[in-house]
Each structure stands twice: as C-alpha cells, then as structure tokens.
Amino acid sequence: MTTTRSAGHLEVRGIAKRYDKVSAVDDVSFRMAPGEFLTLLGASGSGKTTTLKIIAGFEAPDSGEVWLGEQPITQLPAHRRNIGVVFQNYALFPHLTAAENIAFPLRVRGIGKAERAKRVRHALATVRLEGTGDRYPRQLSGGQQQRVALARALVFEPQVLLMDEPMGALDKRLREALQLEIMRIHRELGITICYVTHDQEEALVMSDRIAIYDDGRIRQVGTAEELYELPESVFVAEFMGxxxxxxxxxxxxxxxxxxxxxxxxxxxxxxxxxxxxxxxxxxxxxxxxxxxxxxxxxRGDSEPExxxxxxxxxxxxxxxxxxxxxxxxxxxxxxxxxxxxxxxxxxxxxxxxxxxxxxxxxxxxxxxxxxxxxxxxxx
Amino acid sequence: MNRFPWKGGLHSVVALIAIFLLLPTLVVIPLSFTEGTLLRWPPRGFSLRWYEILLTDQALRDATLKSLEVGFFTAVAATAIGTSTALGLTRGRFRGRQLTSSLVLSPIVVPTVITAIGTYFVFVRLGIVGTTAGLVLAHTVLALPLVIVSVTNSLRSFDRNLELAAASLGAGPLTTFFRVTLPLIAPGVAASALFAFITSWDEIVVALFITDPVVRTLPVVIFNQVRSGVDPTVAAAATLLILVTVIALGVALLARRRTMT
Known part of the structure; x- marks a missing residue:
C-alpha cells in the first residue's frame, strides 16, 4: 500500500448501505487517482447513486469508510467535505439568478464581494455562459441550467466533483455537446470526477475508468478497453457491447x-x-x-485454419x-x-x-x- | 374531465350552500349602517353613527387594539414555533415522530371548551389569567396546528435536492434554512402567519375564560354587549371584525397562490 495521498485522491472502502431490509450498496470499494474520471455505470437501482450520496455525505453508510486525501471523511457532514455535486435535475436555487447561484458557495465561505464577482465571471466563462449571469434559472434552457449548476459546483475549487446523471433530462444533441464540454473542463482543471450514468455510450466516451454496478456491487472496474476485451463475467461482457x-x-x-x-x-x-x-x-x-x-x-470438409x-x-x-x-x-x-x-x-x-x-x-x-x-x- | 348533464343544478345547490354559510355573517353588515337605535331587521336608513361610537367608545377601542396586539404576537409565536416543528416533522428521522405529529395537531380535534377549561385551571395556578401574555400563549396553542399543516404542505412540495445542493456547496443547516429553504417557502409561511392571526382575532371561547374586565379582546366585548343591551355598535364592531378577517384571508390566499406557481 502506498501511503502518500495527494489532494483529490478519493477512496471508498467497503461501504454498505441498507434501506429497511433491501441492500442498496454492498461492500463497494474503489480508489481514484487525482484528476481521474471514473464512471459508475449500471442500471437504475444498482446502487451507483447511493454510492455517490455516501461520498457527498447526504447518506451515512452502515459500514465502510470514505477517504479524501489523507483524511477519513465518513463522519464529516456534507457541508464540510468540499466536494462539488451536480444533480440530474440541476437543483439550482430558483430564487437566485445564475450569478447569485454561482456566488452561493463563495458567499457561504465569506469571500468578499469583489473577489466573488471576479470568480463568478470566470466560472461563467469556463462553462461558456458569459452574459447570462443576471437571468433566473427558469429563464434558461435545460442545457444552460446544467452549465450553471456545473459552474456553481466548480467555483469553490473542490478537490472532487460528483455528477449524478447530469444529462438525464437533456436531449441527445445537447447531451453530446455537454459531454465534450465536461471533458474539456476536466482536462483544463485537472479535477477528479466521479460520474454516475446508466448510458453505456456516455461512459465509454468520457471516462478514464468505468466501474460496472450490478445489484449493489461493483462487478468490475477498468478502462473501457479492459472491460470490453477482458470482461471478468458474462454480466460485464453482455453489459459492454x-x-x-x-x-x-x-x-x-x-x-x-x-x-x-x-x-x-x-x-x-x-x-x-x-x-x-x-x-x-x-x-x-x-x-x-x-x-x-x-x-x-x-464444398467438402470445412477444415479450420x-x-x-x-x-x-x-x-x-x-x-x-x-x-x-x-x-x-x-x-x-x-x-x-x-x-x-x-x-x-x-x-x-x-x-x-x-x-x-x-x-x-x-x-x-x-x-x-x-x-x-x-x-x-x-x- | 367528466361532463355533468346536471351541471346547472349542481351550481344552484352550491350557490345555496354558500348563501346558507355566509348569510348569518353578511346580515350583520347592513345592520351596522342603520339609523335606528335597535339591532333589528330590516335596518332603517343609512348612517355611520355606530362606527363613530365604535371609534370613540373607550372599551371597544381598547378591545380592538388588544385583539390586534394579541393577534400579532400569536401570529409571530405560532409561526416561529410551527415552522420549526413542521421542519422537524418533515425532515427529522426520530422515534415517535408519528406520535409527536398527532399530539401537536390535537388542538384541532379537542373541543375548544375543553381546551379553555384546562387552560383556565393551569393559568389560575400560574397566575396569568387576564394577562396579554397568557392570552397570546393560549391562542398560540390553538393556532399552532394550522401553521404546522400549512408549512408542512409547503415543505412537502419543496425540492429536497436544493437543500442537499446547498450542503454540498458548503452551507451548514442554519445557513441553508435561511438562504434557501425559508425564501422558497416564505409564501406558505406568510399565509400561515395570517391564519394564526385570524385564529386569535376571532377566538372567543378560550378568551371568555381567561380574560378579565381589563384585558379583553373584541369578540369578548361584542359577546358581553349582545348579552346586556342590544345596540347596533355591536354590528359595527362585528363588521370591523369581518373586514379584518377577510383582508387577512385574502392576503393569505394570494400568498399561497404564489407558492403554487
């Protein structure tokens, strides 16, 4: 075991979570290198979103630990984890403008007005939404709303970004454009991203590695190529292609x-x-x-080469x-x-x-x- | 949508029910403008003299101000307590939540007279019969269930992900409540504050038990006057009572509609 963990090094160790008597996540473990893009891929109800909620601190695991860098964060409340989250339904604050939404994490951290304005401008530029800062979420399209949500989750420079089916509500063309955008941002910022989707193609396009979920467990983790060429189970083989x-x-x-x-x-x-x-x-x-x-x-006998x-x-x-x-x-x-x-x-x-x-x-x-x-x- | 062939008939029935419900209240209004000195139907002529008396009569004026005061503080207390209770009941996960929920809503079910008698005995012990604080306390108990039901509804339709998002962005529970949850459920909270005010404003049963000749609310004064000598001033006071109630109710409904959209 290596002992040095740098910032953005996320590790999940044997987490389990049951709701009533149903097991949502069962003994899930993985490690992410700093700057890695890992996708949790699986059908709905396979436990990938529960895993994300446990990492974010929205749910407490029944057992297991979550580590960020050299710190165990399992007991830390969500608001002290410094992990960005992008939700499927965007979860923008409807009573705040796009710029105010993005400024929210900065305001909470007590960052001054001038600095806030500068960083909001920068974040809007990163997601290519210059000039829409003073609009309210309801005045923006679905794709624009998701970009605002992305900017809001990035503006406080978290070490890790979690994304829960962020394109679930968007149509195919918008989805492809936003995929490229997320990949560009991932490259430029070098941020560690843990991404949840049920869309196999999306996972193949974006990820460094993919974790395949089935019934609360990870069946296999690997690069797209490894999963496709060297599946360890029929489930993975049939899931990938x-x-x-x-x-x-x-x-x-x-x-x-x-x-x-x-x-x-x-x-x-x-x-x-x-x-x-x-x-x-x-x-x-x-x-x-x-x-x-x-x-x-x-004609005649078929003799294989x-x-x-x-x-x-x-x-x-x-x-x-x-x-x-x-x-x-x-x-x-x-x-x-x-x-x-x-x-x-x-x-x-x-x-x-x-x-x-x-x-x-x-x-x-x-x-x-x-x-x-x-x-x-x-x- | 279903088509009712008997829709016209249905409308008439509904109209009749509405009249039946409203008539006793509405009858009072023309009576308050009578020229005569007796509270008698039909009213004679038109005059504002009873309103003049209402404004100059010391007892009525004091009672009106007292009602407004008690109503205001009841609204503040019931809204603060009720909103936090609703928050705890919808968001919290603890043992006995169902039981707590039933208990805090029980004043709706318990006959007011029972509450009034109980309150009276407790207040006598505490020595707060006939105080403004006591009245506010008693009315807060009565108004609390309304606030809890109304705010709980607002919280149920509220997207929980917004609170999770706020937490992920670094906001603690208090910041999240004041910056995100409260601004978004504000219309519902405002509506429930007005309902709490109305509850206190026209409450008579408990007030009869725990008021004294010095600290009296408008309904109590009206009730006493009707019993002693019938004078159209009572009708004017009642009209004032109705007017304030209608205004508060109207604002509350408007506030609610804003939450819906």
Missing part, C-alpha cells in the same frame, strides 16, 4: 480447451491459452460479433448498417450467432438462406466461469 455467449462443459486438452455446448447436435468452441477453469467444469465462452468472419461455405475456430450455419437475416453488415446465423444446435463484418470485408453476395462458415481467432474467444445461478441450476 454485443456478444455471443456459448454455454457448455470444458474438456481441456493441452493448451486448447474445448467447450461442448449441451444441446444436440453439440457444437464445439475452442479456446486458446491457459485454461484457468478445471476440466469438466461448466463454462461460458464469449465472442464479440465483430471478431467473427463470415464466409460462404465451401490453424488457430481459428469454425462453426457452420445458415443465414437467417442480413442487416445492412452502412459501415458494416450484421449477420444472424442459425447454428446446427438451434441457437443463433451474431456476426458483424465491416464493409471492406463483407461479401455482399451472402444473403438469407445461404450456408456459411463462421470463423474467429481462438485468441478472441473469452473464457469465463458459468454464472453462479446457472451452475446451481445445472448441478
């Missing part, structure tokens, strides 16, 4: 594992590399649709998406496999009813343990 999931039993021989799907006729999926899961165990293989190549089936896996099937549907084509292929065991082929490699001649070969590099197959619920069901 599209995937083909093959369930079956492992028969590990040497370095190549084979997963035999239980249905008839069985299909075999091979895996490359060391097999961490024991022989004969239930397992899952995940293959991303864009890793699969689709070829017209040749070395290092590649091969499945045969019949095309059910081809969806043209401009930049690529999506193939839905029925496999011999009755399941469906999805492939996505870029325009440069797609054979436009392949259509519905054609027999095709689906091949992918064994290294692209992700081997995972079968989800717990499934293991119980089959045993």
């Amino acid at each position: 599209e995937s083909n999931v093959f369930h079956g039993t492992l028969d590990g021989k040497g370095k190549v594992g084979r997963l035999i799907a239980p249905r008839r006729p069985p299909i075999t999926v091979s895996i490359d590399g060391p097999c961490p899961i024991g022989d004969g165990a239930d397992a899952v293989v995940v293959v991303r649709p864009e890793r699969i190549r689709v070829l017209r089936r040749r 070395p290092g590649r896996n091969i499945l045969t099937g019949v095309v059910q549907d081809v969806i043209y998406l401009g930049s690529d084509r999506r193939y839905l292929v029925a496999l011999p065991d009755g399941s469906t496999c999805q492939a996505r082929v870029g325009a440069a490699h797609a054979d436009p001649g392949i259509g519905r009813g054609d027999h095709v070969e689906l091949t992918w590099d064994r290294a692209d197959a992700i081997l995972l343990e079968a989800p717990a619920a499934e293991r119980e069901a089959t045993s």
Whole structure:
C-alpha cells in the first residue's frame, strides 16, 4: 500500500448501505487517482447513486469508510467535505439568478464581494455562459441550467466533483455537446470526477475508468478497453457491447480447451491459452460479433485454419448498417450467432438462406466461469 | 374531465350552500349602517353613527387594539414555533415522530371548551389569567396546528435536492434554512402567519375564560354587549371584525397562490 495521498485522491472502502431490509450498496470499494474520471455505470437501482450520496455525505453508510486525501471523511457532514455535486435535475436555487447561484458557495465561505464577482465571471466563462449571469434559472434552457449548476459546483475549487446523471433530462444533441464540454473542463482543471450514468455510450466516451454496478456491487472496474476485451463475467461482457455467449462443459486438452455446448447436435468452441477453469467444469465462452468472419461455405470438409475456430450455419437475416453488415446465423444446435463484418470485408453476395462458415481467432474467444445461478441450476 | 348533464343544478345547490354559510355573517353588515337605535331587521336608513361610537367608545377601542396586539404576537409565536416543528416533522428521522405529529395537531380535534377549561385551571395556578401574555400563549396553542399543516404542505412540495445542493456547496443547516429553504417557502409561511392571526382575532371561547374586565379582546366585548343591551355598535364592531378577517384571508390566499406557481 502506498501511503502518500495527494489532494483529490478519493477512496471508498467497503461501504454498505441498507434501506429497511433491501441492500442498496454492498461492500463497494474503489480508489481514484487525482484528476481521474471514473464512471459508475449500471442500471437504475444498482446502487451507483447511493454510492455517490455516501461520498457527498447526504447518506451515512452502515459500514465502510470514505477517504479524501489523507483524511477519513465518513463522519464529516456534507457541508464540510468540499466536494462539488451536480444533480440530474440541476437543483439550482430558483430564487437566485445564475450569478447569485454561482456566488452561493463563495458567499457561504465569506469571500468578499469583489473577489466573488471576479470568480463568478470566470466560472461563467469556463462553462461558456458569459452574459447570462443576471437571468433566473427558469429563464434558461435545460442545457444552460446544467452549465450553471456545473459552474456553481466548480467555483469553490473542490478537490472532487460528483455528477449524478447530469444529462438525464437533456436531449441527445445537447447531451453530446455537454459531454465534450465536461471533458474539456476536466482536462483544463485537472479535477477528479466521479460520474454516475446508466448510458453505456456516455461512459465509454468520457471516462478514464468505468466501474460496472450490478445489484449493489461493483462487478468490475477498468478502462473501457479492459472491460470490453477482458470482461471478468458474462454480466460485464453482455453489459459492454454485443456478444455471443456459448454455454457448455470444458474438456481441456493441452493448451486448447474445448467447450461442448449441451444441446444436440453439440457444437464445439475452442479456446486458446491457459485454461484457468478445471476440466469438466461448466463454462461460458464469449465472442464479440465483430471478431467473427463470415464466409460462404465451401464444398467438402470445412477444415479450420490453424488457430481459428469454425462453426457452420445458415443465414437467417442480413442487416445492412452502412459501415458494416450484421449477420444472424442459425447454428446446427438451434441457437443463433451474431456476426458483424465491416464493409471492406463483407461479401455482399451472402444473403438469407445461404450456408456459411463462421470463423474467429481462438485468441478472441473469452473464457469465463458459468454464472453462479446457472451452475446451481445445472448441478 | 367528466361532463355533468346536471351541471346547472349542481351550481344552484352550491350557490345555496354558500348563501346558507355566509348569510348569518353578511346580515350583520347592513345592520351596522342603520339609523335606528335597535339591532333589528330590516335596518332603517343609512348612517355611520355606530362606527363613530365604535371609534370613540373607550372599551371597544381598547378591545380592538388588544385583539390586534394579541393577534400579532400569536401570529409571530405560532409561526416561529410551527415552522420549526413542521421542519422537524418533515425532515427529522426520530422515534415517535408519528406520535409527536398527532399530539401537536390535537388542538384541532379537542373541543375548544375543553381546551379553555384546562387552560383556565393551569393559568389560575400560574397566575396569568387576564394577562396579554397568557392570552397570546393560549391562542398560540390553538393556532399552532394550522401553521404546522400549512408549512408542512409547503415543505412537502419543496425540492429536497436544493437543500442537499446547498450542503454540498458548503452551507451548514442554519445557513441553508435561511438562504434557501425559508425564501422558497416564505409564501406558505406568510399565509400561515395570517391564519394564526385570524385564529386569535376571532377566538372567543378560550378568551371568555381567561380574560378579565381589563384585558379583553373584541369578540369578548361584542359577546358581553349582545348579552346586556342590544345596540347596533355591536354590528359595527362585528363588521370591523369581518373586514379584518377577510383582508387577512385574502392576503393569505394570494400568498399561497404564489407558492403554487
């Protein structure tokens, strides 16, 4: 464990929170480096907002700690934490103008009038709202209101900024513009941001790292690439992008594992590399649709190229998406496999009813343990 | 919206009920302008002589001023206590909150006579029967539930996130209350202050028990005069009472409407 913590270093240690008998957050831990942009991503009710409330000090955890820099802040009331918060519904004070809203944290801190005016001007410029300072929140559009809220949360120079679905109420175009704006501000100010969203794309665009929430727990934390390429569970794999999931039993021989799907006729999926899961165990293989190549089936035996896996099937549907084509292929065991082929490699001649070969590099197959619920069901 | 084929009939019924409710009150107003010396229907002619007497009669004038004084302090006390109670009942999380809530609202349910008798015995012990402070105290108890209900409603429709936002911006609970919560629920608080004033202004039952010939409110004086000799001055005093009530009520309703929008 490193001992030096600098400003903006936020750490959450094993926090848990129950409402009545329902667990909202269960043993959640993560550390944020100063200046990092971490997104808590998950469905509604998965505990990400509760985590944020505990960090902000709006809710007390039943157990666990929150650290900011070298200070435990779990017991500190919200108004002494010096953490900026941006709310989904903006939470601007309706009886104050935009400038007065932004001046609020400065006024509370007893900062003089001249200094206040200077910093409010600066904050308005940071969010590109010069000249709207004397308007009331109701006279501003949703996007402008959220910018004011952002300026208000930044003007007192907090070490950490928390954002709770800040774009939930905005339309898509505004959302994209504001995303870029937040990223620019994050870059310019070097502030640590903890961001909550249920929008996967938003998380991918903005974050340094993403924490995936499920049912009050963090399933995995990592960069977007890590989560996509190396998911640690089927849940994460399916949450991040599209995937083909093959369930079956492992028969590990040497370095190549084979997963035999239980249905008839069985299909075999091979895996490359060391097999961490024991022989004969239930397992899952995940293959991303864009890793699969689709070829017209040749006559005679289909022998896979070395290092590649091969499945045969019949095309059910081809969806043209401009930049690529999506193939839905029925496999011999009755399941469906999805492939996505870029325009440069797609054979436009392949259509519905054609027999095709689906091949992918064994290294692209992700081997995972079968989800717990499934293991119980089959045993 | 439903369509009522019998809408016209419904309107008439509502109008009749309104007249039934208002007539006893409204009858007094023309009576106060009578030329005659008897409180009798129909009034004769038109004169302001009874208002002149009202303004010059020492007892009535004193009682009016006393009523205004007691009403004012009742409004201040009930609003201050009631607002903090409402805040505690809506925001606080503590054991027995439901019970506390029922207890503070109980003066609405308990018959006023009971409250009056109880108050009387306690006040005799404390030696504050016939004092302004005692009257304010008793009326504050009666007005408190109204303030609590009214302010609680304002607080319920108030966006809690604004308080959380204020806290995240560094404002402690007191600063948050005075800079954010109070300015936003101010119309509701003002309305409840006026309701508290009205409660005291036209209260008679408790006042009859705990006033004495020196410290008397307007309703008490009117009541005594009606019992002794019937003189149209009473009608003038009653009209004044109604007028002040209507004005206070009107302002209160206006204040409430501002909260809604």
